[in-house]
Amino acid sequence: MPNQGQEETVALESIRATSTVSTVSTVTAATTPTSTTALPSTIPAESETASPAPTPTTITKPIDAGLAAPAVAGLGLDSESNGEFSCNICFDTSMSPVLTLCGHLFCWACLHQWLEAQHQNPTCPVCKAGCAQDKVIPIYGRGKEQLDPRSTTPKRPAGQRPEPLRNPNQTGFALGTGQVTFTGTMLPPFMFTPFGIQYGATYSGTIGGNGAVQTPMQAYVSRMFFMLGTLILVGILLY
Amino acid sequence: MFARHLAMNAPAGVNIIDANDFKVWKLGLAGAPGTLYDGEKFQLEFNFGPNYPLESPQVLFVGDNIPVHPHIYSNGHICLDVLYNHWSPVQTVASICLSLQSMLSSCTSKEPPPDNATYVKTARANPKHTAWAFHDDTV
Numbered sequence: 001m002p003n004q005g006q007e008e009t010v011a012l013e014s015i016r017a018t019s020t021v022s023t024v025s026t027v028t029a030a031t032t033p034t035s036t037t038a039l040p041s042t043i044p045a046e047s048e049t050a051s052p053a054p055t056p057t058t059i060t061k062p063i064d065a066g067l068a069a070p071a072v073a074g075l076g077l078d079s080e081s082n083g084e085f086s087c088n089i090c091f092d093t094s095m096s097p098v099l100t101l102c103g104h105l106f107c108w109a110c111l112h113q114w115l116e117a118q119h120q121n122p123t124c125p126v127c128k129a130g131c132a133q134d135k136v137i138p139i140y141g142r143g144k145e146q147l148d149p150r151s152t153t154p155k156r157p158a159g160q161r162p163e164p165l166r167n168p169n170q171t172g173f174a175l176g177t178g179q180v181t182f183t184g185t186m187l188p189p190f191m192f193t194p195f196g197i198q199y200g201a202t203y204s205g206t207i208g209g210n211g212a213v214q215t216p217m218q219a220y221v222s223r224m225f226f227m228l229g230t231l232i233l234v235g236i237l238l239y
Numbered sequence: 240m241f242a243r244h245l246a247m248n249a250p251a252g253v254n255i256i257d258a259n260d261f262k263v264w265k266l267g268l269a270g271a272p273g274t275l276y277d278g279e280k281f282q283l284e285f286n287f288g289p290n291y292p293l294e295s296p297q298v299l300f301v302g303d304n305i306p307v308h309p310h311i312y313s314n315g316h317i318c319l320d321v322l323y324n325h326w327s328p329v330q331t332v333a334s335i336c337l338s339l340q341s342m343l344s345s346c347t348s349k350e351p352p353p354d355n356a357t358y359v360k361t362a363r364a365n366p367k368h369t370a371w372a373f374h375d376d377t378v
Contacts (some may be wrong), residue, residue: 089292089328113293114328125327 088126089114095146096156097139102129108156111136133157165219250337262287265301268336274344281306283339284315285332295326297367298335307349309378310342314359316366317342318352320373323366345378 087094089110096108104126115122115133124131138156249255252269264285270276282302288294300306300315310318321330321338352358362369 110328117293125329128327 094139097141098156099137099139100124100129100131101135101137102127102131105139108136108138109151109153112153248333250333250340252340253333253336256282264332266332266336268339268343270306271340271344275346275349276306276343279306280304283336285335292328292330295322295330295367296332296335297365298322298339299366306343307351308343308346309348309350309352310375312352312355312358312362314362316358316362316369318371318373320371323371325373342378347378 083091085093085097085105087097087107087110088104089106092107094105094107097105098108098111099105100111102124104124106125111125112133114125115131122131122133123129134157136157138159140159252271254267254269256265256267258264258266264287266283266285268281268283270279270281281300281304284297284299284301286297288296298317300311300317305311305313305315312318317339319338319342321327322335358369
């Protein structure tokens with residue numbers, strides 16, 4: 001839900017004066033539940049798999065993982081951050097950042113050039129995982145995307161927006177607190193309340209909560225109980 | 240500037256001889272202690288094309304001391320997949336040096352490639368024009 005994320009961060013704009021890449025991402029992470037899965041996960045993935053390619057010669061991971069980071073810090077291009085958000089190809093802070101499904105961060109222009117050059121079998125430059133152009137995930141931070149009118153690179157692929165499990169505008173869930181409060185007794189429409197908590201937690205805004213993502217199993221059980229409840233309701237009404 | 244970065248991140252045994260422009264760099268590579276190349280000094284030349292880093296740089300050994308190694312020809316050409324068709328733009332000069340250092344260090348017998356004489360006679364100056372076959376995963 002990139003759009004929602006942007007709106008929320010804009011609201012916080014007045015609170016924070018600085019605009020370093022790292023603060024942007026932490027705030028986006030804190031405010032948008034959906035983007036939390038994307039952004040912080042790049043960090044461990046980065047440090048784990050930053051060694052280029054399975055090659056006959058051994059390139060040891062710890063040394064190589066450090067290469068890109070001090071590259072930028074040492075150049076003074078991005079001295080505040082340690083290169084966590086720098087493009088793996090140009091080493092600069094990513095412009096129009098995109099993420100591969102394997103979690104590697106690039107400028108869209110850099111990655112696009114590379115994928116075009118090997119369009120037969122596009123692979124991630126870092127880990128050589130398959131990387132089709134339309135599978136790339138754009139990263140929408142707080143800052144505005146700066147488009148160079150001279151650039152011939154096409155626009156980034158748009159973010160994918162899966163249907164929410166429930167309509168977020170539906171009433172009955174308390175937002176922001178992380179707790180779902182139902183007043184009153186079990187009214188018929190809320191027969192499945194114990195499992196409704198799962199939905200409530202999705203909008204809580206807390207990170208690391210164990211109920212943030214509903215597993216298919218939970219969804220299935222929830223649906224089961226809903227059907228059971230409906231059945232009982234119909235039973236009560238008919239007899 | 241980029242050379243300063245390399246200087247800070249270079250693997251052991253690598254030093255910069257000349258890196259004042261963006262086209263050609265000369266680096267010194269010292270054989271790692273405890274290996275067959277212990278105490279030897281080599282010179283590497285990197286030629287960066289206009290498409291670097293999307294295309295690999297041309298890397299070869301130069302100078303009067305070319306390492307005697309089953310994958311290094313006596314004209315300085317190096318048979319190493321990451322320099323040719325397994326190149327990836329995330330690689331850096333430092334990571335190439337590390338690959339080469341590793342290739343030298345894992346060598347068990349100092350001998351030239353079996354086809355050295357014929358290759359050196361027919362090869363073009365740019366090793367990227369050679370059709371390489373990568374077959375040996377051990378060295």
